[in-house]
Amino acid sequence: MRHRSLLVLTTAVTAGALTLSACGSRDGGNSGNDSSGGGTTVVIGLDAPLTGDLSALGQGIKNSADLAVKTANKNKEVEGVTFKLTSLDDAAQAGTGQQNATKFVGNDKVLGVIGPLNSHVGESMQKVLANANLVQVSPANTAPQLTQGPEWQDGKKVRPFKTYFRTSTTDAVQGPYAAQYVYNEMKLKSVFVIDDKKTYGAGLAATFKKEFEKLGGKVVATDNVNPEDRDFSAIATKVKNSKADFVYYGGEYPAGAPLTDQIKKAGAKIPVVGGDALFSGDYIKLAKKNSEGDMATSVGAPLETLDTAKEFMKNYKAAGYKLPYEAYGGYAYDSTWAIVEAVKAVVEKNDGKLPENADETRKQITEAMQDVSFSGVTGDVSFDEFGDTTNRQLSVYKVKDGKHVPAKTGEFKG
Amino acid sequence: MHDLPEQLANGLILGAMYGLIAIGYTMVYGIVQLINFAHGEIFMIGGFGALTAWLWLPDGTSLMVALPVMVLMAMTCAILVGIGAERLAYRPLRGGPRLAPLITAIGLSIALQQAIWAFYPDAKKDLSFPQFEGGTVHLAGISLQRGEIFLLVAAPLCMIALAVFVSKSRTGRAMQATSQDPDTAKLMGINTDRIIVTAFAIGAAFAAIAAVAHGLKYGQVSFRMGFIAGLKAFTAAVLGGIGNIYGAMIGGLALGLAEALATAYMADVPGMEQFGGGAWKDVWAFVLLILVLLLRPQGILGERVSDRA
Numbered sequence: 265m266r267h268r269s270l271l272v273l274t275t276a277v278t279a280g281a282l283t284l285s286a287c288g289s290r291d292g293g294n295s296g297n298d299s300s301g302g303g304t305t306v307v308i309g310l311d312a313p314l315t316g317d318l319s320a321l322g323q324g325i326k327n328s329a330d331l332a333v334k335t336a337n338k339n340k341e342v343e344g345v346t347f348k349l350t351s352l353d354d355a356a357q358a359g360t361g362q363q364n365a366t367k368f369v370g371n372d373k374v375l376g377v378i379g380p381l382n383s384h385v386g387e388s389m390q391k392v393l394a395n396a397n398l399v400q401v402s403p404a405n406t407a408p409q410l411t412q413g414p415e416w417q418d419g420k421k422v423r424p425f426k427t428y429f430r431t432s433t434t435d436a437v438q439g440p441y442a443a444q445y446v447y448n449e450m451k452l453k454s455v456f457v458i459d460d461k462k463t464y465g466a467g468l469a470a471t472f473k474k475e476f477e478k479l480g481g482k483v484v485a486t487d488n489v490n491p492e493d494r495d496f497s498a499i500a501t502k503v504k505n506s507k508a509d510f511v512y513y514g515g516e517y518p519a520g521a522p523l524t525d526q527i528k529k530a531g532a533k534i535p536v537v538g539g540d541a542l543f544s545g546d547y548i549k550l551a552k553k554n555s556e557g558d559m560a561t562s563v564g565a566p567l568e569t570l571d572t573a574k575e576f577m578k579n580y581k582a583a584g585y586k587l588p589y590e591a592y593g594g595y596a597y598d599s600t601w602a603i604v605e606a607v608k609a610v611v612e613k614n615d616g617k618l619p620e621n622a623d624e625t626r627k628q629i630t631e632a633m634q635d636v637s638f639s640g641v642t643g644d645v646s647f648d649e650f651g652d653t654t655n656r657q658l659s660v661y662k663v664k665d666g667k668h669v670p671a672k673t674g675e676f677k678g
Numbered sequence: 679m680h681d682l683p684e685q686l687a688n689g690l691i692l693g694a695m696y697g698l699i700a701i702g703y704t705m706v707y708g709i710v711q712l713i714n715f716a717h718g719e720i721f722m723i724g725g726f727g728a729l730t731a732w733l734w735l736p737d738g739t740s741l742m743v744a745l746p747v748m749v750l751m752a753m754t755c756a757i758l759v760g761i762g763a764e765r766l767a768y769r770p771l772r773g774g775p776r777l778a779p780l781i782t783a784i785g786l787s788i789a790l791q792q793a794i795w796a797f798y799p800d801a802k803k804d805l806s807f808p809q810f811e812g813g814t815v816h817l818a819g820i821s822l823q824r825g826e827i828f829l830l831v832a833a834p835l836c837m838i839a840l841a842v843f844v845s846k847s848r849t850g851r852a853m854q855a856t857s858q859d860p861d862t863a864k865l866m867g868i869n870t871d872r873i874i875v876t877a878f879a880i881g882a883a884f885a886a887i888a889a890v891a892h893g894l895k896y897g898q899v900s901f902r903m904g905f906i907a908g909l910k911a912f913t914a915a916v917l918g919g920i921g922n923i924y925g926a927m928i929g930g931l932a933l934g935l936a937e938a939l940a941t942a943y944m945a946d947v948p949g950m951e952q953f954g955g956g957a958w959k960d961v962w963a964f965v966l967l968i969l970v971l972l973l974r975p976q977g978i979l980g981e982r983v984s985d986r987a
Contacts, residue, residue, distance in 0.1 A: 315795075317803050317900065461957050487941075489956040492906060494896045497688040498941035499956050504821075505681045518804060522896050529823040530684075531814050550806050550898050 303344040304618055308333060308603055309368035311361055311379035311389065314353035317518035320546045322381055324590030325403055326351050329378050331576075331583055332600035342608045344617060349600075350374070354385050361385035365392040372622040374398065375629055376603035378596060383407035384463040386428075394425040397623065399630040401429045401602050403595035406540065406563070407463050408436040408471075411650040421650065427630050429651040431595045431602070431642065433563040433658060435464070437676040438539050439471030441658045442512070442561045445672060446537055447479045452509035454482040458499065458523070460491040460515035468539045469514030476512075484508045489519060496523045500530035510534045516541035521550035528554040535559055543591045548666055558663045559671070564642045565657050566670040567594050576641040598640035606632040685942040686935065687820045691895075693934020694833040698888035699911035700918070700926035701840065702760075702881025708857045708921035709877045710772070715783035716763055717885060718908015719790035720756050724886030725807075725899040726798055727755030732808050741808050745828070745890075752886035759790070760882030764875055787904075794901040804900040807893035825894030832887050837927055840880070844923065849876060857921070910963075917967050919980020928978055936966045 310329050312322035326349075333349045336342070350371075354361040361380050368374045369392060377393060377400045380386050386405040393400045402410075411430065413422035446452050455476060459469035466488075473483055484506045487499055496519075503511055504527070511527060513520050513536050524536040535557045536542075543560040551558075567573035576597055580589055589596075609632040610625065611618060619625045637646040643655045656675050661668040699721050706714045731751035735744050767786050771778045794801050810824035822830075844850035855863040856873045864870050892907065893899050910933060918929025940962035945954020953961070970978060 315802050317902075319803050458956075487945075487955045490960065493956070494898070494903070495692055495937075496956065497692065498685055498938040498959070501681050501684045501688055502942060505684075521804075522898065525897055526823075529814060531821045546803065550804055552806065552809065552897065 303346055305346050305348055305373060306375050306607055306618070307348050307350050307371065307373040308600060309364075309371075309374045309377040309379075310349055310351040311354050311364045311368075311377065311385070312351070312381045313356040314351065316355045318356050318381060318516060320544055320587065321404070321541075321590050321592060322353075323587045324593045325379065325381060325596040327583075327585040327587065328403075328576075328580065328589050328593035328596040329600040331580055331585075332597045332604070334583070335579065336601070336604045341604055342611055345607060345611060347604065347607075348373075354380055354382075356382050356385065358382075358384050358388035362388040362392055365389040369393065369396040369398055375607060375618075375622075375625060376401065378403065378599045378603065380405070381592065382462075382464065383410060383467070386410055387463060390425045390428050394427045397427060397626040397630055399427050399429065399603065399606065399626070399633050401431060401599040401633070403430070403599045404432050404540075404592040405430050406432055406435045406438060407467050408434040409467075411652050412436075423650045426651070429602070429633055429647050431598045431640075431645060431653050431655075432540075432592070433653060433656055435468045435471050435539065437656060438561050438563065438658060439468050439473075439514075440475035441674075441676045442537055442539070442559075442660065443472050443475035443479060443481070444676075445561075445660045446510065446559070447476060447481050449672070450510075452535075453480075454484050454507075454509045456503050456506050456508035456511045457483055457486045458511060458513050458515070459486075459488050460519060461488050462491060462515070464539075464541065465491075465514035465516070467514070469512060472512050472514065489515070489523065491515060491519045493519065494522050496526045497530070499523070500526040500532070503527050503534075504530045504532040508534065511536045513538040513542065517544045517547035517550070521547050521555065524558055525551040525554045537561075540591055543661055543668060545588065545590070545668075548663055548668070555663045556665075560661050560668065562591055562659055562661060563657070564594065564655065564659065565673045566659055566661070567641065569670070569673070570641070570643065572639060572643065573641045594641040598642055598645050601638065601640055602633065602636050602645060603629075605636045605638055606630075609635070681942065683818075684820050685938050687822070689935035689938030690931060691826050691829055691934070692937060693914075693931035694829055694927075695888050695891055695895075695930070696907075696911050696914040696933050697927035697930025698833055698836060698884045698891070699907060700915040700930050701836075701884045701923055702878075703912050703915040704918070704920050704923055704926040705877045705881050707915070708923075709853065709860075710768075710874055711776075712768060712779050713783065713912070714763075714768075714878075714881070715780070715908070715912075716767075716786040716790060717881065718904035718906075718911070719787045720760050720763070720882050720904070721885035721889050721892075721907055721911075722794065722899070722901065722904030723759050723790065724752040724756035724882070724889035725893050725903065726794060726801070726901075727886065728752040728890045728893060729805060729807055729899055730755075741810055744808070749887065749890050752890050753883045756882040756886035756889070757879045760878045760885075761875055764878040769871070769874075787908075791901055791904065798901070801901050804898045807897050807899050809897050810894065823895065825891070825897075828894050829888075829891035832891060833927075836884055836887060840884075840923060843880075849873070853877065913963070913967055917970055917977055919977025922977070922979045922981070925977055925979035932966070932978065933963055936963045 312325045314322045333347045352364040381404045383405045459465040520542045537559045540562040543562040548555045606629045610628045659673040660671045662671045702717045728748040731748045814821045852868045914929035914933045918925030937959040941959045
């Protein structure tokens with residue numbers, strides 16, 4: 265029976281391998297040198313997917329935060345304080361994000377954390393950081409429950425963690441905003457809704473669906489996919505035969521690009537509409553011509569149209585980063601700058617230096633964050649009582665000639 | 679159910695790809711009783727080989743012209759890695775405890791994946807693969823993508839070629855003999871080492887063809903694509919009866935059909951609404967595997983072989 269048992273063992277090992285591979289890879293933090301020529305060094309921790317298929321967005325976040333740190337040091341924004349960025353890779357895995365959060369907490373020099381990109385990773389980091397009073401500002405988490413508690417949809421908004429802030433708007437407005445745009449301005453009345461069952465994707469699809477039905481639109485079918493899959497032929501055939509006017513996809517571009525590609529190849533020439541996680545140049549690169557006409561909503565106004573963003577874009581280019589800043593670059597810059605401002609406020613409060621005790625410093629920075637207000641890359645940055653940004657601008661982008669072109673910018677009115 | 683023909687086509691095409699990869703698992707298992715877990719990575723390297731060939735060719739080369747070069751390059755890369763794996767990782771362990779080559783295979787799989795991740799330019803994210811120009815082809819009410827036609831032509835040709843090779847050629851018959859009893863085969867003057875290398879090479883070549891088909895169909899390759907594809911192909915090989923080359927193809931087709939049909943219709947079965955949809959298709963594919971293994975532990979086409987050793 266040796267062979268049979270070998271087969272059973274092999275199957276068990278396969279299952280193990282599946283689990284292991286889900287843990288993803290991790291690469292060490294960037295250990296920069298500590299030489300600051302006197303004064304205090306404040307480390308800002310950054311957590312984002314720097315590898316894997318969301319790395320385009322993650323690297324954009326990292327570079328933009330790096331630019332903010334360099335700018336703050338160059339301008340001597342806070343007298344006597346040198347900022348340093350330490351980046352960790354979460355590979356879009358919740359478990360890895362949590363480990364990274366623990367690492368940040370363990371380092372006394374870390375006084376603020378930027379990130380992560382993914383809402384489900386954010387969910388796993390919140391408590392670890394909150395227990396240590398370490399402030400966290402996410403440039404990209406859009407799931408509403410992160411700031412408003414799990415029962416936000418029933419109107420019971422409770423802020424779960426007072427250390428958590430974000431500079432991006434939430435899916436509670438992003439999904440409905442897309443619904444209003446498509447229904448009122450594109451005049452498309454029937455939709456096939458697909459999501460990837462992740463915190464971000466499922467939440468986005470649900471808020472979209474609710475608003476679209478409220479407006480009078482028809483949801484002809486719903487379906488879901490595994491975000492790791494690349495074969496969507498069966499769903500593409502279903503979409504084609506459903507005769508829907510368009511597809512709404514709650515999910516991210518690595519699966520979104522092949523999905524739109526296969527829907528069009530199956531013969532359904534209808535646009536795919538999605539959230540800010542489809543708003544990446546890689547989406548177009550992967551789906552090529554079949555991404556034409558697709559739409560993505562994203563938080564804030566297009567950077568190109570904001571005066572405050574022009575300098576950021578100029579400096580980003582001058583700094584010579586290899587990869588573009590992508591959808592969240594501006595928000596990452598503002599998140600970093602919010603931490604710089606909070607540190608500045610604490611330094612001013614304590615007669616020009618930070619408190620000796622790291623726990624005390626972290627606590628004061630968290631408190632200072634609540635009152636931070638400055639003019640950032642993406643507009644005026646400040647936080648409401650839930651830690652959400654007070655900037656509620658949204659934009660719709662449409663793929664035209666291989667580029668995301670802004671179609672509309674506005675504020676969501678419920 | 680009006681889209682049944684199309685869903686069947688989707689399932690068969692996906693299944694043919696699983697089947698092509700599964701051949702590599704089943705041939706190696708049939709001869710050395712080793713599950714070559716690095717086979718999924720050999721498939722992935724085939725994909726990157728094809729992409730490299732495409733990038734080397736001058737811009738503006740038509741894909742029709744480039745395709746043979748790409749297939750050749752994919753096969754060369756995959757076969758080299760396959761043979762290298764056999765020579766360097768598995769042969770030194772032959773005759774050792776059975777667990778040793780298995781663990782080595784898993785290690786090799788991770789090493790190959792990370793090597794591509796680290797050294798292939800820009801491979802840290804999905805890379806786009808060339809696509810055929812032109813729209814969908816309609817054939818008897820079924821719409822086919824241009825990229826799928828390659829697979830539809832290649833898969834049956836490969837199967838026929840393999841069947842003829844194994845049953846008619848000298849090496850093929852030596853292969854069968856080695857799989858039945860390696861020691862006696864050796865006594866009869868068969869160079870079993872060469873036969874084993876041949877099995878690895880054929881498996882790698884088939885995986886390379888599947889990889890080109892994968893690239894053409896989905897328009898992208900990534901360093902992680904071998905993992906899921908390898909897992910599915912391994913499942914297909916077990917489903918069809920591991921060690922049986924026809925079983926690998928049958929198992930692949932069954933798996934592909936199960937996935938497509940579960941995605942398309944499971945939600946329509948009363949009481950199953952919440953278990954329908956694309957995210958559940960793997961669950962149904964594995965339910966099928968468990969059912970088959972419960973009723974026929976040797977797999978669909980597998981024969982109940984008395985255990986050697």
